[in-house]
Amino acid sequence: MIDFEPKYITFDCYGTLTNFRIGELTRELYGNRLQGADLERFVAFFSAYRLDEALDAWKPFRAVLINAVRRACKRMNVEFSEAEAEKFYLAVPTWGPHPDVPEGLSRLATKYKLVILSNAPDEHIQSNVEKLGAPFHRVFTAQQAQSYKPHMRAFEYMFDQLNCNPQDVLHVSSSLRYDLMTAHDIGIKHKAFVQRGHEPGTPYYDYYEVDSIGDLATLLGL
Numbered sequence: 001m002i003d004f005e006p007k008y009i010t011f012d013c014y015g016t017l018t019n020f021r022i023g024e025l026t027r028e029l030y031g032n033r034l035q036g037a038d039l040e041r042f043v044a045f046f047s048a049y050r051l052d053e054a055l056d057a058w059k060p061f062r063a064v065l066i067n068a069v070r071r072a073c074k075r076m077n078v079e080f081s082e083a084e085a086e087k088f089y090l091a092v093p094t095w096g097p098h099p100d101v102p103e104g105l106s107r108l109a110t111k112y113k114l115v116i117l118s119n120a121p122d123e124h125i126q127s128n129v130e131k132l133g134a135p136f137h138r139v140f141t142a143q144q145a146q147s148y149k150p151h152m153r154a155f156e157y158m159f160d161q162l163n164c165n166p167q168d169v170l171h172v173s174s175s176l177r178y179d180l181m182t183a184h185d186i187g188i189k190h191k192a193f194v195q196r197g198h199e200p201g202t203p204y205y206d207y208y209e210v211d212s213i214g215d216l217a218t219l220l221g222l
Contacts, residue, residue, distance in 0.1 A: 002208060002219045004190050007164055008137065009108060012149070012173035013118035016194050017105070017213070018128045019098045023047070023198075025091055033078055046072040051177060054119060054148035061121040061142070062089045092120075093127035098196070104213025105134030107222045113137035115169075117158045119148045119178070138162065150182040172216065176202050192216050 014020040026043050034042050049068035053059070069085035072078075108114060116139045118125055125141050138161065142148040145157035159165060166187035173179030174196040183191050184205045191207035194216070201209060210216045 001221065002170070002190070002192075004170065006112065006170040006190060007168040008115045008162060008170075009112045010115045010117055010158065010169045010171045012175060012179045013116050013120060013125070013128060014092075015196060015198060016172060016174040017097055017101050017116075017132055018095050021091075021095055022088060025088060029084060029087060030078065034076065038076065042072055042076045042078070045075050051150075054142075054150070054178075058142065058146045058148060061119070061124070062086075064148070065089050093124040095128065096131040097133070098212075100212035100214050102133035104215075104217050105132060107214065107217035108220070109134045111220075111222060115158070115162065116140065117149070117154060118142070119154075149178045152182055152186050155182060155186050155188075172213075175199055176205060180205050180207055192219075 011017055023043050026046055027039060030042055031039060046068055049071040050064060053064040053067050065088045066082060066085045069088065070080050073080040105114065114134065114136045116125070116129065116136055118140070119142045120128065122141050122143045125139055129136060129139055140158050140161060142154060145154045147153035147157065149155070167189055169188060170190040170192060171179065171183045171188050172192040172194060174194040176193070176199055180191050180193060191205070193201055193207045193209045194213065195201065195209060195211050208219060210219065
């Protein structure tokens with residue numbers, strides 16, 4: 001059980017709540033040119049370059065995706081098409097939640113104020129949030145913060161807007177690299193790692209590990 005009463009439960013959105021199907025779409029778009037291990041290398045490079053782009057000064061999310069595709073194509077000697085890369089940006093707001101999310105969030109919302117801190121752009125996030133099936137107290141984006149996670153500035157923006165401190169929240173994410181490492185470093189004591197299978201755990205960062213949002217609700221006694 002989680003022996004803590006947070007003022008807010010704060011969530012990463014893409015990958016944690018929204019089923020961020022970008023690997024699936026990458027295989028669909030590039031599977032006619034790359035196969036097997038080469039295709040999986042492309043998927044991995046695209047993922048790594050997205051993180052690297054997020055570590056730069058803030059730029060529009062569309063540029064993050066398109067730059068990452070361009071760099072992955074160069075790395076794998078695949079012809080780059082901006083129109084093809086644009087398909088990733090257009091697809092993101094159409095994606096809905098992981099199956100466990102609506103029921104788990106609904107349980108949490110009976111007691112807690114739910115907040116999203118996402119690397120999403122403003123023009124995408126509401127479409128994704130509407131598909132989650134639960135009320136959110138506030139929704140913050142990297143565009144509003146002018147900073148992407150894993151930068152601390154994104155978290156600091158959220159704390160300023162909520163007028164709270166790191167020790168007031170329970171932060172929930174399926175990503176150590178984008179969220180939970182920074183959450184640890186900025187002083188968020190209470191963290192939950194949702195095991196979605198796209199990143200390994202790192203126990204040093206001291207979090208509760210759950211397989212679903214429903215499991216998190218159970219740990220909070222709901």
